[in-house]
Amino acid sequence: MTLLIDQNLLQEQNTKTASALNTDYNALAEKLGRSGIQIDTILEQAKQFSVALPSWGVGTGGTRFARFPGQGEPRNIFEKLDDCSVIQQLSQATPAVSLHIPWDRPKDPKELRQYAEQYGLHFDAMNSNTFQDQIGQKESYKFGSLTHTNKAVREQAIAHNIDVVELGQKLGSKALTVWVGDGSNFPGQQDFKNSFSHYLDSIKTVYNSLPNDWNMLLEHKIFEPAFYSTVIQDWGSNYLAAKETGERCLSLVDLGHHAPNVNIEMIVSRLAQFGKLGGFHFNDSKYGDDDLDSGSINPYQLFLIFNELTNIRAQNPAYSPFYMLDQSHNVTDPIESLMYSAAEVQRAFVKSLLVDRQALSQYQEDNDPMMAQATLKAAYNLDVEPILQMARQQKGGAIDPIACYRHSKYRQRCAKQRPIDPNSSGSGIV
Numbered sequence: 001m002t003l004l005i006d007q008n009l010l011q012e013q014n015t016k017t018a019s020a021l022n023t024d025y026n027a028l029a030e031k032l033g034r035s036g037i038q039i040d041t042i043l044e045q046a047k048q049f050s051v052a053l054p055s056w057g058v059g060t061g062g063t064r065f066a067r068f069p070g071q072g073e074p075r076n077i078f079e080k081l082d083d084c085s086v087i088q089q090l091s092q093a094t095p096a097v098s099l100h101i102p103w104d105r106p107k108d109p110k111e112l113r114q115y116a117e118q119y120g121l122h123f124d125a126m127n128s129n130t131f132q133d134q135i136g137q138k139e140s141y142k143f144g145s146l147t148h149t150n151k152a153v154r155e156q157a158i159a160h161n162i163d164v165v166e167l168g169q170k171l172g173s174k175a176l177t178v179w180v181g182d183g184s185n186f187p188g189q190q191d192f193k194n195s196f197s198h199y200l201d202s203i204k205t206v207y208n209s210l211p212n213d214w215n216m217l218l219e220h221k222i223f224e225p226a227f228y229s230t231v232i233q234d235w236g237s238n239y240l241a242a243k244e245t246g247e248r249c250l251s252l253v254d255l256g257h258h259a260p261n262v263n264i265e266m267i268v269s270r271l272a273q274f275g276k277l278g279g280f281h282f283n284d285s286k287y288g289d290d291d292l293d294s295g296s297i298n299p300y301q302l303f304l305i306f307n308e309l310t311n312i313r314a315q316n317p318a319y320s321p322f323y324m325l326d327q328s329h330n331v332t333d334p335i336e337s338l339m340y341s342a343a344e345v346q347r348a349f350v351k352s353l354l355v356d357r358q359a360l361s362q363y364q365e366d367n368d369p370m371m372a373q374a375t376l377k378a379a380y381n382l383d384v385e386p387i388l389q390m391a392r393q394q395k396g397g398a399i400d401p402i403a404c405y406r407h408s409k410y411r412q413r414c415a416k417q418r419p420i421d422p423n424s425s426g427s428g429i430v
Contacts, residue, residue: 052124061328072414085119092397125175179219183226250278279322295344
């Protein structure tokens with residue numbers, strides 16, 4: 001397997017902190033053992049956890065005002081896979097890549113698949129794009145795509161989604177994620193009922209083209225780019241659309257796509273209860289769809305979401321949602337942000353495994369809010385870093401991924417090989 005970070009360098013870096021890690025791990029093992037928790041069992045689950053990388057996430061994102069090109073940012077999908085391979089090599093929690101089409105459309109899908117496989121990578125859910133016009137596109141999406149009043153526009157958007165599915169089959173993907181920015185900016189601009197009906201008709205057509213072993217994931221978002229109304233604006237509309245479409249049509253939850261202070265963990269429970277929770281796009285936000293690094297603003301919310309997911313899996317061990325990081329990096333090195341975010345998502349997962357569920361259930365039945373929330377906090381407040389570090393080390397990754405990455409000078413090497421082009425974006429965004 002091809003590795004872009006020298007394994008000798010990685011081992012040298014690990015050797016510096018291996019002794020301290022063993023001490024910390026053994027201390028945590030003793031502490032958890034007093035509560036009847038076997039740390040090695042938790043470690044094995046941590047090693048099995050993974051979250052997909054967004055191909056566009058390794059490029060430099062932007063805002064409505066500007067984009068500042070990053071040093072050595074990738075210029076094409078192959079260079080994006082190079083960066084994704086570095087993240088996986090060091091973090092050992094990100095073996096899959098999710099593509100956005102047409103941003104990352106390959107000329108030869110077989111070549112791209114083989115290129116990914118040499119790094120030990122595979123392709124996760126495919127993402128279609130009908131929220132912006134592409135060069136040479138016949139119909140415009142200015143006033144919508146799958147919900148447009150013009151049938152020709154809807155048919156164009158449908159055809160694009162079906163084309164993405166066909167490409168995904170060649171790459172080994174098993175799911176299509178659909179997000180549309182369709183909606184309106186002014187009262188009266190759009191007939192709410194008709195636009196939703198158009199959406200349902202369009203999505204059903206795409207769904208009927210899916211291979212039998214594929215899922216479709218519908219993504220909702222409260223606003224932007226439509227500011228007055230959005231066709232699939234919340235989990236309720238998402239659920240209705242998924243339920244109307246078919247059994248393998250599921251709802252996807254992006255953490256940044258809700259109004260501030262919305263109880264996302266309860267949405268997770270509701271969608272799962274009725275069999276429609278299909279996956280997540282992990283990020284964090286302060287005001288809106290900020291697409292900040294996962295766990296950077298509200299790590300407790302991330303933990304509470306995984307608390308629900310772990311509870312769901314306890315009742316249905318076969319449950320396996322799609323997990324992906326969906327972030328935009330404008331002021332940080334995207335590789336560092338994605339490694340850090342993957343660890344934060346993994347951290348929330350590990351902490352959720354430490355919740356005393358029997359005690360929590362009893363406190364809930366007894367209507368004891370103090371002890372119920374204290375039970376959650378007891379797991380959340382534990383420092384599980386030694387488990388994450390040991391998981392990475394045992395899988396051949398870096399105990400400290402960011403330190404190892406910086407020591408490797410990978411970004412500086414990329415800067416020499418990939419000159420900055422201020423007129424293009426390696427992310428596909430702005």
